[in-house]
Amino acid sequence: TRLQDRDAPVRETDNDALLARLSAVQKGYLKDPFVHFFVPRAHLQQPRPPLINIGTWVRSESIDRLVDAWLDLCESERKQCQIISLGAGSDTRFWRLATSDRSKSIAKYVEIDFAEITTKKAMPIKKNKDLLAVLGEPNDVALTNGGTSLRSPTYNLLAADLRKPPVVFLEPALVGGTPPLVDLNMPALLLFECVLAYMQPNESSAIVSWFMDCFRGSAPIGAIVYEMFGLNDPFGRVMKNNLKVECIQLPGAEPYTSYDSLPRRFTAHGFKLAKALTLKEIRNSRLPAEDVERNLRLETLDEVEELDLVLDHYAITWGANWPDSEDNVTSKW
Numbered sequence: 161t162r163l164q165d166r167d168a169p170v171r172e173t174d175n176d177a178l179l180a181r182l183s184a185v186q187k188g189y190l191k192d193p194f195v196h197f198f199v200p201r202a203h204l205q206q207p208r209p210p211l212i213n214i215g216t217w218v219r220s221e222s223i224d225r226l227v228d229a230w231l232d233l234c235e236s237e238r239k240q241c242q243i244i245s246l247g248a249g250s251d252t253r254f255w256r257l258a259t260s261d262r263s264k265s266i267a268k269y270v271e272i273d274f275a276e277i278t279t280k281k282a283m284p285i286k287k288n289k290d291l292l293a294v295l296g297e298p299n300d301v302a303l304t305n306g307g308t309s310l311r312s313p314t315y316n317l318l319a320a321d322l323r324k325p326p327v328v329f330l331e332p333a334l335v336g337g338t339p340p341l342v343d344l345n346m347p348a349l350l351l352f353e354c355v356l357a358y359m360q361p362n363e364s365s366a367i368v369s370w371f372m373d374c375f376r377g378s379a380p381i382g383a384i385v386y387e388m389f390g391l392n393d394p395f396g397r398v399m400k401n402n403l404k405v406e407c408i409q410l411p412g413a414e415p416y417t418s419y420d421s422l423p424r425r426f427t428a429h430g431f432k433l434a435k436a437l438t439l440k441e442i443r444n445s446r447l448p449a450e451d452v453e454r455n456l457r458l459e460t461l462d463e464v465e466e467l468d469l470v471l472d473h474y475a476i477t478w479g480a481n482w483p484d485s486e487d488n489v490t491s492k493w
């Protein structure tokens with residue numbers, strides 16, 4: 161139990177991410193008809209400061225765009241794909257995708273988190289007819305493993321500690337059953353949204369490498385990481401004070417502290433393509449200027465200079481091992 165106690169603050173970050181999303185939705189930055197189902201007394205929650213709302217928007221919007229680009233790639237090859245979200249917390253992306261015109265492209269969607277989090281997430285899913293209807297017929301949806309996991313034809317929620325060796329938790333859970341949950345002949349996209357910072361580098365590396373080994377030669381694999389970096393520079397403290405609500409980082413846990421090192425998460429494991437952009441770069445040059453402007457009109461942002469300072473310390477890194485021409489992948493993603 162001492163170990164569990166040590167993990168409590170890490171699990172608590174899910175609530176922070178969830179409330180940040182709720183706040184961005186309530187203030188009009190994001191559209192998400194599902195988030196409030198996961199927040200008890202959603203209407204009573206305090207909104208987050210504008211700076212956090214803008215950060216949440218940039219993060220969410222850019223990951224959405226990368227997921228879209230991945231689905232474009234799969235659709236251009238007439239392939240369905242599977243999405244595996246590690247440290248998924250209370251994320252609503254599955255429901256948003258499954259109710260969009262992309263739903264047919266997704267054959268499997270697997271979410272993994274600590275048992276405490278998956279148990280908490282399974283409850284509203286099982287009880288709420290809006291969430292449940294998206295999963296299929298009521299009889300197709302089952303709570304398993306003492307309520308820590310949930311099975312349905314497409315969506316699957318699994319409890320596991322990601323720090324364990326992947327052969328111990330991923331292999332039996334994903335490819336060990338009959339039929340296996342994950343199809344090694346179908347393109348797979350891995351999502352690591354604000355989760356790798358809570359692990360030791362060798363642990364996160366083991367996960368990426370396990371997936372690479374499993375899919376090597378059989379199907380394309382893609383991955384998206386959202387994380388904080390560069391904590392050791394002079395601005396680290398400013399950023400930490402502002403955003404510790406979102407992402408607390410374990411001392412010494414992160415080797416990818418410089419911008420240039422971020423793509424190595426993937427290139428070190430043989431990914432053909434790996435790129436990283438900071439949220440500042442994404443906001444300034446990748447997201448439509450009219451959306452950036454529109455969001456500035458939603459609330460009064462006093463900390464204009466701080467915003468760039470903070471966004472400059474968060475990055476999205478993506479990698480793809482798509483067997484066809486690299487240009488094809490690079491141009492689309």
Ligand code: SAM
Pocket residue numbers: 170171172173174177178246247248249250251272273274277320321322323352353354355358359406407
């Ligand atoms: N990905 C979600 C999002 O962006 O909204 C949640 C992010 S939250 C900041 C981090 C999540 O990672 C938490 O739900 C936490 O429980 C989970 N997590 C961290 N370390 C983990 C581990 N070793 N095993 C399983 N889940 C873990």
